Structures are given as structure tokens and as C-alpha cells.
Amino acid sequence: MAGAIVGPMSFQLGNSCFEGDAYVAPIEDDMLLGADFLHAKGVVLDLKSARLELGEEQIPLQFGSDLSEHKVARVRAEYRVIVPPNKAKRVSGILDQKLDTFVFEPVHTLEGIAPQTLHDAGATAEIYVINLADRPVIIDPGDLLGAAQEVEVAKVPYDPTEDGLSSAQGSELLNLLVYHADAFAKDEFDLGNFTLIEHGIDTGTSPPIKQRMRRTPVAFAGEEKAHLAKVENAGVIQPSISEWASAPVLVRKRDGGVRWCIDYRASTTGHLNR
Structure with missing residues (x-):
């Protein structure tokens, strides 16, 4: 097994801190303590009581995974x-x-x-x-x-005094926002859905225009797959078998994110009745 020795590095066991070299290897465990370290530090393993004794300190042991912890x-x-x-x-x-x-x-x-x-x-x-x-x-x-x-992202409590409001006014504003919560988007894909009207496009006698997919730049390959899954799961797009197809282009936004642009020029130039 290929690996490397690094150090000295600091690590903590219970309330005690230690320094020493570590052997870095491609294993699944986050860290293993060797028998030489346990012997040198006088560590006692009490498996029956599920605890590790280090001097005066008793450290509880955990067997298997704890589903309450963050993955x-x-x-x-x-x-x-x-x-x-x-x-x-x-x-x-x-x-x-x-x-x-x-x-x-x-x-x-x-x-x-x-x-x-x-x-x-x-x-x-x-x-x-x-x-x-x-x-x-x-x-x-x-x-x-x-x-x-x-991780759990902590929500900072709203302080109405920062906006020049009294506590009573802040509570009134909070209740108003909660009452109209459905008027605000929870994220960029919380767009809502209106299905009472179907929109039709009159193509007349024009033959279908079906463009080939453009090659995805290597820098966008991973992002394209992830972004496509996001918009499809949000219901923004859906699979189609239409004979009409325009080429999508993934572009970089100013904030570093990505968004889709669709090149409709071949479909709209002289083919659709306005």
C-alpha cells in the first residue's frame, strides 16, 4: 500500500493533545491509532464497558456509525x-x-x-x-x-431595530411576511407553476427545425449535468420528443454560477407566424 509519512502534526484524544508523525495511506477510516502509540501512552481499552482510559480520563467508545451525526x-x-x-x-x-x-x-x-x-x-x-x-x-x-x-446553517434572528423599526413593528412585519410566504421564492428554482392555459405556437407550413446539440466545453461538463438535474427536478424543463429542437448553450454568470441560453434563431427566422 502506497503512503507517506507527514508531521509532526497535532491531534487531540479526549482532553489531551499530542504531537507526532502520521502515516497517510488510502484507507477508508479517517484515522487509526497504532498499538505503539496506545502502549506508549498507557492507554487501556475496556471494550466491555465501551470506553478508553487515558490516565485519569475515561473516553466513551462508539461502535458502528451514529446516524445522529452529520454524514x-x-x-x-x-x-x-x-x-x-x-x-x-x-x-x-x-x-x-x-x-x-x-x-x-x-x-x-x-x-x-x-x-x-x-x-x-x-x-x-x-x-x-x-x-x-x-x-x-x-x-x-x-x-x-x-x-x-x-452542516446545519444557522438562521440569524431578525433584528427590526437595524431597519429603524420597533419590536412591535418588527413582529407585525414578520407576521405579514409569513402570511404572504407563498408570494416569495424559496430559491432560484421556486418559480411556481400555472397550468390553466396552454400556449400554442403557429408554425404554419414550415418544416420542423431540429438543431444538433453543441459540444459541451470540458470546463462545463460537470456543471451541465448538475444544473440539468436541478432544473428538471424543479419542473422548469421536461423530457421531450418534439421534432422541433433548438441548441442550448450553458453560459457563465457574473456571480460564477451558470444558466442556460437557447439559440432560437434558426426556428424563429421566417418560420413562425407572428
């Missing part, structure tokens, strides 16, 4: 990415399981610098890797980028 997933690169010297590039990461809202934490062995970032629920994460070295950083498919852990 953790490993994040690996989906595509090969080369980050030039003194540059930053976006790297598409794939989680080994789907999580609710999660925080990405880069692995220490990652070449380059990647920030800790908050992500929406899903099984993908777009990571920015910064290369401060004078040589390219190569990230291959399957390389470990870091770990993702589910």
Missing part, C-alpha cells in the same frame, strides 16, 4: 485538470455519497491551495485550486481533493 463524504476529482503556475482553476469534485448542505475541507496532501467552502445539497462540488508554485499542478481523475461534511 461525511470524500471528494475526488472528476476530470483531469492542469493548474498553471500562479494561477487558479475550477476543479469538479464528485462526492462518494449525496449530502445535504455541506462544507468542503481540502485534504492536506492536495498540491496547491483550496479554500474551505459551503455548498448546497448534492453529490458534486466545484472547487477552486490555487497554484502558488513555479510548476504546474496536475490533478488526475479520482485524486482525493478533500472531505465534505453535512
